[in-house]
Amino acid sequence: xxxxxxxxxxxxxxxxxxxxxxxxxxxxxxxxxxxxxxxxxxxxxxxxxxxxxxxxxxxxxxxxxxxxxxxxxxxxxxxxxxxxxxxxxxxxxxxxxxxxxxxxxxxxxxxxxxxxxxxxxxxxxxxxxxxxxxxxxxxxxxxxxxxxxxxxxxxxxxxxxxxxxxxxxxxxxxxxxxxxxxxxxxx
Amino acid sequence: xxxxxxxxxxxxxxxxxxxxxxxxxxxxxxxxxxxxxxxxxxxxxxxxxxxxxxxxxxxxxxxxxxxxxxxxxxxxxxxxxxxxxxxxxxxxxxxxxxxxxxxxxxxxxxxxxxxxxxxxxxxxxxxxxxxxxxxxxxxxxxxxxxxxxxxxxxxxxxxxxxxxxxxxxxxxxxxxxxxxxxxxxxxxxxxx
Numbered sequence: 270x271x272x273x274x275x276x277x278x279x280x281x282x283x284x285x286x287x288x289x290x291x292x293x294x295x296x297x298x299x300x301x302x303x304x305x306x307x308x309x310x311x312x313x314x315x316x317x318x319x320x321x322x323x324x325x326x327x328x329x330x331x332x333x334x335x336x337x338x339x340x341x342x343x344x345x346x347x348x349x350x351x352x353x354x355x356x357x358x359x360x361x362x363x364x365x366x367x368x369x370x371x372x373x374x375x376x377x378x379x380x381x382x383x384x385x386x387x388x389x390x391x392x393x394x395x396x397x398x399x400x401x402x403x404x405x406x407x408x409x410x411x412x413x414x415x416x417x418x419x420x421x422x423x424x425x426x427x428x429x430x431x432x433x434x435x436x437x438x439x440x441x442x443x444x445x446x447x448x449x450x451x452x453x454x455x456x
Numbered sequence: 457x458x459x460x461x462x463x464x465x466x467x468x469x470x471x472x473x474x475x476x477x478x479x480x481x482x483x484x485x486x487x488x489x490x491x492x493x494x495x496x497x498x499x500x501x502x503x504x505x506x507x508x509x510x511x512x513x514x515x516x517x518x519x520x521x522x523x524x525x526x527x528x529x530x531x532x533x534x535x536x537x538x539x540x541x542x543x544x545x546x547x548x549x550x551x552x553x554x555x556x557x558x559x560x561x562x563x564x565x566x567x568x569x570x571x572x573x574x575x576x577x578x579x580x581x582x583x584x585x586x587x588x589x590x591x592x593x594x595x596x597x598x599x600x601x602x603x604x605x606x607x608x609x610x611x612x613x614x615x616x617x618x619x620x621x622x623x624x625x626x627x628x629x630x631x632x633x634x635x636x637x638x639x640x641x642x643x644x645x646x647x648x
Contacts, residue, residue: 285522285526288522289519289522297510297513301511304511310511314513314517317513318517318524321525322521322524322525384493384496385497385501386496386500391500395507395509398508417502417505417506417508418505438467438472439463445466445502449497449498452501
């Protein structure tokens with residue numbers, strides 16, 4: 270597969286087909302991110318299109334020292350935030366009891382921790398996780414989706430959000446623990 | 457080593473720890489049932505998370521985006537190419553027709569020329585008639601407007617301003633009713 274760097278150079282030289290290759294490479298990862306952030310398929314498709322249009326129009330501002338996909342996801346993240354602001358959706362509030370901003374202390378394993386292994390089949394568990402994800406505060410869900418669905422490294426996520434790697438790791442761990450606890454709580 | 461925290465367990469499962477940290481956790485797991493259970497649960501959770509159903513774009517999605525970025529524009533060059541292609545096709549078709557029918561090319565060209573001339577004549581006659589009609593209409597409008605101005609001038613010299621206003625209002629009412637009457641007549645005519 271052709272590297273992003275080479276494709277970008279070809280686009281900047283006027284080769285339109287190179288941009289179509291970029292779209293084909295990132296269309297599904299982008300839809301998976303936006304889809305899990307906004308929840309509606311049609312809206313997610315529209316916003317995904319918008320991300321590619323914005324990225325093409327602002328390609329001259331892309332700095333090659335950063336990873337292209339980080340830059341692309343940053344555009345997507347800003348677009349999703351803009352969309353919520355316009356719709357006045359307060360999805361970035363940290364409303365879960367277990368989520369504490371800048372929490373530094375480690376989460377300890379409880380002695381009587383119930384197990385989700387006996388409770389769910391793998392397919393059931395996936396279904397439940399997708400349902401629970403919708404209830405996770407967006408600022409945490411975003412990091413979780415990037416890490417575990419888009420398979421971005423913690424360093425890439427830190428680059429996108431301009432936050433320390435430790436903070437990103439901590440938030441992703443907290444999100445997983447919230448999901449696990451919610452899975453245990455539900456009948 | 458004490459029991460690892462949940463985030464250390466996640467880091468261990470995601471290969472985010474150093475080899476010495478990994479070894480320390482593995483050593484602890486051998487002696488701690490609680491941590492082994494905690495590890496299994498999180499492993500199961502990660503397995504489910506990493507195999508969550510994927511959202512797929514519909515086919516032709518990339519083309520849709522490309523069409524929005526680069527809307528199709530037909531350039532002058534494109535139009536010229538189309539015109540030239542059409543002309544070449546016509547000439548070729550004409551020669552094929554001559555060859556297929558075995559007609560004399562010069563007589564065919566003369567016939568074609570004559571028929572084109574006839575068409576041009578008839579079209580030009582229509583144009584001449586149309587322009588004549590317009591010029592006559594303009595002359596009539598010009599004469600009528602002259603008469604109207606003369607009548608207005610006479611009106612101002614013969615009658616006092618009050619009478620002039622009454623005459624103007626009366627004339628306007630008369631015109632309005634006339635137009636309304638003509639309209640009605642046409643409408644009635646349509647209904648019949």
